[in-house]
Amino acid sequence: MNHVGSVGMRRTARLTLVSLVLIGAGFGMTACQSDKDIDITKLGMETDPPEVLYNQGLANLKAGNMAEAGRKFDSIDKQNPFTEWGRKALVMSTFTKYRLGRNEDAISTGNRYMSQYPQSQDSAYVQYLIGLAYSKQIADVTQDQKAATRTIDAMTKVVKDYPNSEYVEDAQAKIRFARDQLAGKEMQIGRYYLERKEYLAAVRRFRNVVEQYPNTNQVEEALARLTEAYYAMGIVEEAQTAAAVLGRNYPDSQWYADSYKLLHSGGVEPRENRGSWISRAAGKLVGA
Template identity: 75%
Template sequence: MSNAISGMTKTTLRAIMLTLALGGAGAGLAGCQSDKDIDITKLVPESDPPDVLYNQGLANIKAGKMPEASRKFLAVDRQYPFTEWSRKALVMTTFTNYRMGRSDEAVAAGQRYLQQYPRSQDSAYVQYLIGLAYSRQIASVTQDQGSARKTIDAMQKVVNDYPDSEYVDDAQAKIRFARDQLAGKEMQVGRYYLERKEYLAAISRFRAVVEQYNNTNQVEEALARLTEAYYAMGLTDEAQTAAAVLGRNYPDSQWYADSFKLLKSAGHEPRENTGSWISRAGKKLVGA
């Protein structure tokens, strides 16, 4: 929220303080909350000037009344379109929808903002809010990961289009989380096939993790499962290579210990075949 309000002028801040005072805020938020019969959003008609409506919306945010704040910002947007106040209100509509958990509405408002004001001072923030809205919808790996993909796309735009913005670090963190979810989904499906002894189908999933999601925390298990699947198919050379790559990158991993034990049980040991796809992929692993 601080990002959205930090750009307010002193005049706007004074207007907010006055509005809070009218609402019975006294010296702070606690006073406002104690006047339970007073709704500061009702003190100004919806037909009032846009600056008044906008500041009422900000005051409602401070009072924790997100639905009322959203109503004020929508009134500005609808009654005073294509004005500077409408532009600012659309930013806050995106924000309040996100805060209320209305992710689809937040995305819709944010996308409309970026279409109308693609190079404004708040574009980076709005793009970041869109990414946050998608991120909030990411489900467990047992469910569809469409929101994870949308999170990556949205946050990558923050990184690419606004590289100097203050949102880049968190955008990159959200990308890493979403990628880990996608890798986790591949592992979940791969384990299902492995349990059913459908080894080729399982290998394709584990391979996707190693090649496409090589900077996630799913790689260790993926290499161990490849060792297991290839060994079960009698492809000892590939199993040894998977274990060798695992051991080189994660020597203290329990997954490596298990893979080493599996190979040793049949008189084999990890040994890398540099002509294998696993070896080539292993050179691209983070820390390789």
Template identity: 55%
Template sequence: MANCRMSINTGFGNKARMALLLVPIASAIAISGCASKDDDLDLNAYVDTIEPADVLYNQALANLNSGRLDEAAKKFDAVDRQHPYSEFARKSLVMGAFANYRAGKYDDALAMTKRYIALYPTQAEAAYAYYITGLCYYRQIPDVTREQSMTRRSIAAFNEVVERYPDSEYVEDSKAKIRFGRDQLAGKEMQVGRYYLERKEYLAAIKRFRGVVEQYSNTRHVEEALARLVEANYALGLTNEAQAAAAVLGQNYPDSQWYKDSYKLLQSGGLEPRESAGSWLSKAATAITGGKDGV
């Protein structure tokens, strides 16, 4: 009887355990089946969104040639995202930067040029990447009454083109834009100097005008800067400095109205232009003469 009970109990226990085992197995199979189907769907969808690099690149070029700049930029960006570090991705970075630049999306363009320069500093398109960088800043240069950080960044980028890639086709235009940028910075200094001069803050004015003569000697503002130095120094009673500035002005711009006005001012005090050997102005005279046609 005991054996019978044991047999019955044992049999019941086996069936119960089998039933309990079958439930999670069935559930696992069902879940696995669903997950597998979902994963397959997601994977297929992902694979379907990836296109060959050359196809994307040619689509981007077609959009660019048709003037669809936003679409072109998106396609170039897709090449870089889907096929990173490939040859097409490398080219897409600079072409995408160009498309964004033409669309006026300067921040997006700069992000792409900076990525290119970081990844491929020695590749053929690096000069173009620096050039596009310069153009993005150049197009955002404000008038001289405002802060000039964009001007400085533009000059820095174009200098990279000139110094790193002297044989590049972008060098001449970079030099021209550097000249414009330097003229802009000199104009800003002149604007501030005039402000101080009008307020009779002569020392502050002299500092600005001297900075123009020493740092921007090949810009169109140096002529006025020298005349303003005559005026400010004369007002302070620094006649030697005033005479020396007038002498440099006369040597380099003898027919200018600025020189005539400075000469007249000195004459009103019984003075005339006179060189001052060894002064910073005599050194500036050499820089002005040698730098008139420079970058």
């Protein structure tokens, strides 16, 4: 490379460096000069005081703008944690997430509230919202029932920890529904085994319903299926007991009519053995 070319390259490099410095300085000056014109709310930030944001959130709720309301409450929560406004915003953030169908987020926010404010004036309501969010996730009995179990746990806390709250009655209703779902799952599995003539496995599932979920609407069928399974295995005395308990508690049930017909076809009738587990469990049945 000749001397002229080398000098030219060095000059170009210096100019490039100078240009970069000037551009950087210019950018910094421009940014400083225009900062006052930047709408930082577009960057996800809020500048209003928490009480203003809270009222804006309530106004958005009233107008049906649930997502915008949630954004206001979340801003308070982020910028004013462990304050009274932050506490109130956390309640409303749990509510808006639940209403938006963001159940896992509602549960997470609600649990955070309960860990920070377990004895506050809104703790019963937030615990109730957690239970509602779980209940919204309960699936058909053909699917996993973890949400039903978690609904029971969450709503049981409402009933036990806040017995005088206005949410107890509905919490108890949600518990009954969730327990019925769990019983329904047991019945589904039990019927599967019964159809495959795996009678012992079927009996275990139907027994779970009678003993663990006696106050559900699955019990009638469970007793009838126990009659069927025991009779198929040749354990006639238990079949008679299951039918007798079914008839005593649900005399007008079609399930009882079917069970009676099954036994009668074999020349026997319902008859209760007081020493049977079925008889012992009968005292807890919904129809007892």
